[in-house]
Amino acid sequence: MAGKLIFTLDDYQKAAIKYRKQLLMLPIIGIQDTLQFMTPRPGIRYKENVGDINAKAQFAPYKPTRRTNVDLTLNFRTLETFFGNVAADFEPNTAISTLLGTGATKGDGQMKTPTALHVLAQVAKSLSEHLNDAIWSAKRNANGDTTMDLFDGFDTITAKEIASGAIAKEEGNYMKLTEDITKANAVDVAKEILFSLDPRLRKEDCYLFCSQDFVDKYNEAYQMSHGGIIYNKEYGQVSVEGSDGKLKLVPLYNKADSKFLHICPKANMLVGFDQMGDIESILVKEYAPFVLTYIATMFFGVQFESIDKRRFKAIELNSAQ
Numbered sequence: 602m603a604g605k606l607i608f609t610l611d612d613y614q615k616a617a618i619k620y621r622k623q624l625l626m627l628p629i630i631g632i633q634d635t636l637q638f639m640t641p642r643p644g645i646r647y648k649e650n651v652g653d654i655n656a657k658a659q660f661a662p663y664k665p666t667r668r669t670n671v672d673l674t675l676n677f678r679t680l681e682t683f684f685g686n687v688a689a690d691f692e693p694n695t696a697i698s699t700l701l702g703t704g705a706t707k708g709d710g711q712m713k714t715p716t717a718l719h720v721l722a723q724v725a726k727s728l729s730e731h732l733n734d735a736i737w738s739a740k741r742n743a744n745g746d747t748t749m750d751l752f753d754g755f756d757t758i759t760a761k762e763i764a765s766g767a768i769a770k771e772e773g774n775y776m777k778l779t780e781d782i783t784k785a786n787a788v789d790v791a792k793e794i795l796f797s798l799d800p801r802l803r804k805e806d807c808y809l810f811c812s813q814d815f816v817d818k819y820n821e822a823y824q825m826s827h828g829g830i831i832y833n834k835e836y837g838q839v840s841v842e843g844s845d846g847k848l849k850l851v852p853l854y855n856k857a858d859s860k861f862l863h864i865c866p867k868a869n870m871l872v873g874f875d876q877m878g879d880i881e882s883i884l885v886k887e888y889a890p891f892v893l894t895y896i897a898t899m900f901f902g903v904q905f906e907s908i909d910k911r912r913f914k915a916i917e918l919n920s921a922q
Contacts, residue, residue, distance in 0.1 A: 608693060608717045613885040613893060616717040622876070624725045624883050625899060629874055631729020635736055638808050638851050639870035640906075642680060644877040650677045651871060651906045676907060682873040682900035683741065684880075685751045689724060689895045690888075696720045721885070724895045736872070736903060737855050752902040755870070756859050759915050762908060773799055773910035777917045784825070787818040791841045794916055795848055798864065801911040806847050808870075810863040813852040862916040865905065869912050875900040 617624065629641070642649075697720060731748035739754035753761070762768040768775045776797055782790050795803065816838075823838050841848040848864065875881055876899075884896040905913055 608720075610885065610887045610893065612717040613693075613721065616721055617883045617885045620718050620721070621883050624721055625876055625881050625897070627722060627725035628729040628732055628899070629876070631726050632733045632736065632872075635733055635853055635855060636872055638810070638853075638867060639872050639903075640868050642871050642873045644875060645680060645682045645873035645902070646875050646880065646900055647684075648679050648681045649873070651680050651904065676909065678904055678906065678908070680871050680873045680902060680904040680906075681752070682875065682902035683752045684898065684900055685748075686898045687728060687896070689728075690892050691720075691724050691895060692892055693720055694891070696723055721883075721895065725883075725897070728897075732901065733855055735855075737853075737859055755863065755903055755905070756861055758903070758905065759861055759863070763915070763917075768908055768915055772908075774908055774914050775917070776914065778919045781919050782815060782818055784818050784821040787815065787822040788842060789822075791819055792843055794862070794864070794914075795841050795844055798914060799910040802864070802914065803844070804847070805866045805912075806849070807864050807866050808849050808851045809841065810851050810853060810856060810865070812856045812859065813854065814857070815862070816850050816852040819850065860918050860920075862918070864914040864916070866912060869906045871904045871906050873900070873902045873904070 629636070735748045735751070735754055737754045737756045739749045739752050740757045741753045742750040745751070759768060763775065766772075770776065776794065778790065780786065780790075791809075794809075819841075820838055823842070839849060840846045841850065881899045882897065886894045886896060888894055907913060
């Protein structure tokens with residue numbers, strides 16, 4: 602058995618080449634707890650225009666001489682994916698021991714013979730945690746050394762659009778809370794947010810992206826105010842009361858320190874990556890005895906497809922929070 606667990610550098614290099622596509626996809630698969638509420642956009646290298654196209658032409662009482670300028674309004678936004686790389690050192694024997702101790706897959710029991718692919722997959726999956734951490738709060742810094750520096754996260758984009766005036770109370774896509782959210786008022790605050798939505802956004806199936814703390818306070822407030830009502834049979838609420846189940850609560854750990862709540866349909870939250878071209882790569886090198894280096898490149902970025910009030914609303918928390 603021991604002989605089967607000794608892999609050469611060549612074994613790892615061949616696995617990286619043979620399973621390149623699968624290994625590149627693992628960091629994306631690893632952020633599914635967040636990505637499941639968003640829309641993945643594969644095949645994006647650098648920049649692609651996204652957004653809404655609206656026309657002012659409309660039906661009117663019949664006139665044979667009627668001519669109307671369509672006057673298309675193109676509200677383009679740019680989904681930009683940034684080219685990043687990683688050079689991660691790993692010690693194969695330690696990785697193999699970890700795999701043997703935890704098992705390869707759920708339901709299969711203890712792993713008996715991990716392969717070079719299993720070891721590389723373990724390294725690839727570890728990269729997804731940092732993507733998840735950064736998806737809201739990342740701030741692009743071309744000279745940075747972490748995932749937080751790779752791209753602008755959704756919160757960063759929101760803050761920039763508020764500063765530019767594109768997200769504003771006057772635009773109908775922004776609201777600023779004037780009080781802290783507590784166990785006593787969370788339901789009232791959520792309903793105030795719901796009632797403030799543009800009617801066209803309110804009729805859509807939307808997510809309220811928030812922290813677990815917000816949902817905990819909402820559940821506590823709901824229980825205190827609805828505990829005696831016969832239809833309140835569950836403690837954990839999945840949607841905002843009064844929304845007819847259309848505004849679903851989505852607590853995310855990476856929203857814990859965010860100063861914004863976001864309301865969008867799933868289609869409006871874009872996560873871009875490539876995965877389809879030949880620029881992204883995976884290599885394995887040996888620069889030191891007993892240690893290998895996992896070298897990979899990939900594209901990644903996020904964007905709102907639209908910040909029109911019919912598809913988007915940002916709620917800024919009270920600065921005291």
